[in-house]
Amino acid sequence: MRSPIAFTLGLALSVSTGALAAVEMPGSSYLQGLSWLGHASFRWEKEGTVIYMDPFQIDAAPHDGKIILISHSHFDHLDPESVMKVAADGAVVVAPADCIPKLREAGVQAEVKEIAPGQTLEVRGVRIEGVPAYNLDKDFHLKESGWVGFVVTVGRVRLYHAGDTDFIPEMEGLEPEVALLPVSGAYVMTASQAAAAAQAIRAKVTVPMHYGAIVGSEADARRLREEAGDRIIEILEKTVLPGEEDGS
Numbered sequence: 464m465r466s467p468i469a470f471t472l473g474l475a476l477s478v479s480t481g482a483l484a485a486v487e488m489p490g491s492s493y494l495q496g497l498s499w500l501g502h503a504s505f506r507w508e509k510e511g512t513v514i515y516m517d518p519f520q521i522d523a524a525p526h527d528g529k530i531i532l533i534s535h536s537h538f539d540h541l542d543p544e545s546v547m548k549v550a551a552d553g554a555v556v557v558a559p560a561d562c563i564p565k566l567r568e569a570g571v572q573a574e575v576k577e578i579a580p581g582q583t584l585e586v587r588g589v590r591i592e593g594v595p596a597y598n599l600d601k602d603f604h605l606k607e608s609g610w611v612g613f614v615v616t617v618g619r620v621r622l623y624h625a626g627d628t629d630f631i632p633e634m635e636g637l638e639p640e641v642a643l644l645p646v647s648g649a650y651v652m653t654a655s656q657a658a659a660a661a662q663a664i665r666a667k668v669t670v671p672m673h674y675g676a677i678v679g680s681e682a683d684a685r686r687l688r689e690e691a692g693d694r695i696i697e698i699l700e701k702t703v704l705p706g707e708e709d710g711s
């Protein structure tokens with residue numbers, strides 16, 4: 464933690480040299496508005512837009528999500544009950560093709576836009592890129608399934624939610640401000656593999672996910688931090704949405 468005195472001094476020096484704009488934001492400042500809801504589930508409130516990613520096991524019904532991103536059709540990422548609880552009026556759901564009938568069958572009425580790896584959509588002024596997500600040495604997530612991670616751009620912040628994936632070549636040089644990476648092993652990459660992925664992705668700040676619910680523990684999150692070298696790793700506390708009991 465920087466002391467207030469050092470911060471003020473740094474700021475004063477920056478202003479006096481006219482270099483304020485060039486001052487690098489510390490990595491964690493990019494996480495403003497980002498909440499981890501457990502497993503691979505996040506809420507991101509940025510510039511007046513609320514975006515949910517893989518909402519799962521949501522008890523509350525905030526109905527404030529304007530954009531809902533679903534990485535693939537496994538039950539711990541595609542949870543129609545949670546989608547209906549977080550969706551605001553006029554929400555747009557973005558999901559790979561095979562998710563769409565599952566959402567409809569479960570009664571999700573919201574508009575759904577299909578996305579595939581390599582495809583870019585503009586939804587409510589937010590740029591959403593589908594990034595490949597697949598396994599290399601196991602077959603839970605096949606490249607042919609067309610499942611995705613997302614690079615989401617709001618204002619000047621690019622946030623990468625990797626989905627369920629191993630460390631794949633397409634991650635090289637993504638250079639987002641924020642990267643959310645799975646660490647549990649089993650169905651996705653291990654924490655050590657995520658550390659190598661973090662080095663290749665070169666986000667300003669990297670956040671571990673996909674632990675603490677189905678598979679993986681906080682020890683995996685800490686291992687990512689220990690092994691990620693010069694990368695900034697922030698382990699988020701699980702956020703409980705207003706109106707929700709923390710039963711875990």
Ligand SMILES: [Zn+2]
Nearest residue numbers: 535537627650
């Ligand atoms: Zn999966």
